[in-house]
Amino acid sequence: MNQALNSHQTYLWRIAIYFFFALPGYSMASWVSRTPTIRDALGASTSQMGWIIFGLALGSIIGLLSASHLIAHKGGRFVMAAGLAVSTIGLVIVGIGGSWLINGITVFWGLAVFGFGNGICDVAMNVEGTAVEKAVQKSLLTGYHAAFSVGTLLGAVAGSAAIKAGIPVTVHMGLVVAVILLSVIFLVRLVPAGTGKETGQDSNDPPMSARERMAVWKEPRTVLIGIIVLGMAFAEGSANDWLPLVMVDGYKVTPAMGSFAFGLFVAAMTIGRAAGGMLLDQFGRVVILRGSALFAIAGLLIVIFGQSYAFATVGIVLWGLGAAFGFPVGLSAAGDDPRGVAARVGAVSTAGYLAFLVGPPFLGVIGESVGLLRALIVVLIAVTIAGLLAPAAKPIGLGKENNETKLPHNL
Template structure:
């Protein structure tokens, strides 16, 4: 009876984490859907809007770097809930700054707060995800990341509906915050307290000092897993920022066709992540990472040197399927050791987000000289390196594959 009760609690924990992954995606897409309205209200140029949006990147990096220390002292659930609360406050500031105050600095500050909340929440929910994997002995992190994609899609659809209905930015974002707050109030009770917390109360896992948590950045395995995630996240981030333009400029199609190509990429990636758990349990991390790298390499080669849009579409699907696994599988590998799990997941998450934030602008600079299609060769190199290092993600203690 006691065993069945524990199984039920773990099942509820797993469901709660699916929702905790979906909520940040919902929030981010809600903000993104209102960027044109806020830009017009501020009267900002493209360059000025770029600097305003940079506030989110600043907040996210600070949150990612500090998350492991917070989790070690307070536990994953506390940091996850705090992150969602902070990001909600940031979203309200963004709405008010963009429409009531009409102040770019206020929007920048709101995005920095929003980004910080998302940053600490991101690490905490991945720490929780790896803990659920250990409790169930199943590969679940790709599915959790698929839930983030679903949340993003729902946020985009809700944003489009709000715009069509003529809803103001403040009201729209206030409703988004209300959905997040109500969801978190209900869900947090389903998540056990103390995941990732290092207090010394558990005799089997001695707590890490702050110096030891910083030292994980020098660990060979953590660094190499970070490089895997860096390469694969670059493949994902470059598509998120540049794929419509790559297809429009490279294949001389309409913007609508370019948007369709991006939608196809996102769909392929989401399907890959949804099916990822089954593949990982049957084939193992190393095989799946190698196969995903090969898929992304093949897709990029087809897109770069394809002779027609119809051929490029095949490449986009392969690229999307290949980009689906690197980030979540790398985070899962980083969480193998319960001692210092928050520090290692935080380090690998930071590597991935650096690829998301720094990679696309670099691609734009290179693309200015050689064209966006040829600039994708840099992404191809990153994915190839990630594929060659796939062996490093094997579970600790498992023989070489």
């Protein structure tokens, strides 16, 4: 586990994790920005492209399920750095398959490698984030997830600029790889070794065995937190995949107006996460989760049953604010117990990413029958369940939820 750190070392660690959260967002948006170019180069149909992109989901799930075991043996710093390095290998393979070899199978396996690297890094950076929270006695994970959103925005802007400048996919991916690797080389020195590593030195309990790490999936509290994260991640993922089409099909607006509506959602969610740490320290997890669920419910109701585009955009802002907190707050709650922190954060992360990967296609199937607007009722139900289960995120070992709001802000 981490050695004692002075305030300056802790500050550098805290700042470094913001960048570690931004880098996967940057790399993911870089890939997404070039999907039209790669699709056209491959001559792939929509269904064929769907199967190629499935490689990303496959690699991500394997990475998420493997992460807790890797962190338990190697620590969060090693797994974060290794995950980002592996993801760059995947990007190189994607660039070669989509630009030089023009081979869909190569792109599929490149995405699988990319997804695996991002999957293990995702769990490791959240484990690091929960450790920083404990070190500085402040709620930070919502801000860290806002950094991921900022990284995504920067990647999207850079990708758009690369397309306009006519930069080939391989060159673009090579530049992204260089940015990520150089950043990791600089940042990794600022992160203490051993976070999440199961040694038993800092506890009266022995380190968790592999069987015990798998057993966290049966713990009632972890399961309930996983359901909270699943419901709130479904609210986020459904907007990411469907909101522009929801507005175009449901409100008969132009694609540009649909994209603007999605931009409002992303902006609201990013602003909510940026302010989340302050709100969590003031009101505590349970109040924030209940409030965010109510915001999302109100927003979804307005979008589903609103009669005008202008009114629906109000609902979209509320939906975005509501979706901002569930994932990071759930991960923070999963990390309360230092023993097995990687296993629990990994389990909850997996639940969230299953919602991201499986939820939107499921919504599409329902939307085919009843329309996308009415299909959002499923999201509404999921968010309602998440809000009702909010007390499961109450901090371990604290008699009252408000106890977590009186933390010394020492940095």
